[in-house]
Amino acid sequence: xxxxxxxxxxxDASFKPFHRPTALPIAFTAAQTRDLVDLLVWRxxxxxxRREPLPAGVLDRLIATACLAPSVGxxxxxxxxxxxDEARRAAVRVNFAAANAEALGAQAPERQAGYxxxxxxxxxxxxxxxxxxxxxxxxxxxxxGRLSMPETIDLSVAIAIHTLWLAARAEGIGLGWVSILDPxxxxxxxxxxxxxxxxxxxxxxxxxxxxxxxxxxxxGWEDRRDPACRLLRR
Amino acid sequence: xxxxxxxxxxxDASFKPFHRPTALPIAFTAAQTRDLVDLLVWRxxxxxxRREPLPAGVLDRLIATACLAPSVGxxxxxxxxxxxDEARRAAVRVNFAAANAEALGAQAPERQAGYxxxxxxxxxxxxxxxxxxxxxxxxxxxxxGRLSMPETIDLSVAIAIHTLWLAARAEGIGLGWVSILDPxxxxxxxxxxxxxxxxxxxxxxxxxxxxxxxxxxxxGWEDRRDPACRLLRR
Numbered sequence: 001x002x003x004x005x006x007x008x009x010x011x012d013a014s015f016k017p018f019h020r021p022t023a024l025p026i027a028f029t030a031a032q033t034r035d036l037v038d039l040l041v042w043r044x045x046x047x048x049x050r051r052e053p054l055p056a057g058v059l060d061r062l063i064a065t066a067c068l069a070p071s072v073g074x075x076x077x078x079x080x081x082x083x084x085d086e087a088r089r090a091a092v093r094v095n096f097a098a099a100n101a102e103a104l105g106a107q108a109p110e111r112q113a114g115y116x117x118x119x120x121x122x123x124x125x126x127x128x129x130x131x132x133x134x135x136x137x138x139x140x141x142x143x144x145g146r147l148s149m150p151e152t153i154d155l156s157v158a159i160a161i162h163t164l165w166l167a168a169r170a171e172g173i174g175l176g177w178v179s180i181l182d183p184x185x186x187x188x189x190x191x192x193x194x195x196x197x198x199x200x201x202x203x204x205x206x207x208x209x210x211x212x213x214x215x216x217x218x219x220g221w222e223d224r225r226d227p228a229c230r231l232l233r234r
Numbered sequence: 235x236x237x238x239x240x241x242x243x244x245x246d247a248s249f250k251p252f253h254r255p256t257a258l259p260i261a262f263t264a265a266q267t268r269d270l271v272d273l274l275v276w277r278x279x280x281x282x283x284r285r286e287p288l289p290a291g292v293l294d295r296l297i298a299t300a301c302l303a304p305s306v307g308x309x310x311x312x313x314x315x316x317x318x319d320e321a322r323r324a325a326v327r328v329n330f331a332a333a334n335a336e337a338l339g340a341q342a343p344e345r346q347a348g349y350x351x352x353x354x355x356x357x358x359x360x361x362x363x364x365x366x367x368x369x370x371x372x373x374x375x376x377x378x379g380r381l382s383m384p385e386t387i388d389l390s391v392a393i394a395i396h397t398l399w400l401a402a403r404a405e406g407i408g409l410g411w412v413s414i415l416d417p418x419x420x421x422x423x424x425x426x427x428x429x430x431x432x433x434x435x436x437x438x439x440x441x442x443x444x445x446x447x448x449x450x451x452x453x454g455w456e457d458r459r460d461p462a463c464r465l466l467r468r
Binding site: 026027028032033035036037038039040041042043045059060063064065066067068069070072073074075076078079080081082083084085088099102103106107108111115118120140141142143144145146147148149151152154155156158159161162163165166167169170171172177179180181182183190191192198199200210214216217221222223224225227228230231232233234 | 260261262266267269270271272273274275276277279294297298299300301302303304306307308309310312313314315316317318319322333336337340341342345349352354374375376377378379380381382383385386388389390392393395396397399400401403404405406411413414415416417424425426432433434444448450451455456457458459461462464465466467468
């Protein structure tokens, strides 16, 4: 656009993306596409972590990769809050325990015993814990694409989390997305702006074990369905 | 879980995922990780498509890959509605035009000329168009993980869209996510259940051009920010 004068001066023109490929056009070979599908098959929502920390520099690299995610109007509404303080981590565990007790009570009686046996969080062991929020108030993007569907801000953050997830998995690092939490008190205990919305609480670390099937499938809670039944025609 | 008797009989035990890797554990080599980052860098939100159709079988394969996405409680709430009927496609264009006119009017006066020049949808040319919905009422997953954060259903669908996006890009196929739409009338014109929620309207096809920068960045609408400023510590 010729109108560079309308460009938001808050944009940091000196920032260079950390990686660019050199050749055009990009299309994967069959082997590269197979690698991608392998990664998707193996992703896993990890609940059991080894306690060893991630090597230096890894987290910054994973966050940088996550920020390559698409976002509505290039608004990049993701805010990653690294939770390191032990007292705050303990408060997150208390928040989870209360939400989990409520969720257990809401299960059908015949499923409660099964629910109680599930391991639904890795909060005790995960060396890295990140609360991912959406900031609906930043001017970045100038509101483009979200007047009629403002929830696209939250969806953009979910996709950044997924990007982080895949980047971590590629390096052998597991991620577990904890959603059994009361989001408003959790946001308050992390001292973030009132209007930020919690999208997910993420545990990261090396997994204790690897498997090619979702844990909920392995324990008989639920099965995947045939993708063909998800496609309708109109 | 021993309690196989509690398993939902609606699960299709005969369904086999279409792809499994053979070796454990999975971790990418440096070259494979570079491929993944290349794909993320090159993804693009495509607005200008060539009209040629996708080869036979491609769409079913992409949908199957999208269904490898994570979902809250293994609920797989995504519903992909392939919009083929010309009258319905025309009605989607009308819906977009009205929402876009409203969005133009909501822009700050000094940005309206720039907004009017943007190409924000590929609805005229994209050979494949899919409305992606979230179904909040399916029993799959038995409510696990979403009592305190019911919006995780919608976030799961967003991640399935992102998975579809990456799988398409790997095959040289572009995807454009249109969010400048009035979602309730759009759902009605596609004759889907009343409670399904529109998450995104997707255009797919071979792109007219490829570029390593987001279109909104190329035209001066917005810039990416340094990922380091998105990471806070608590």
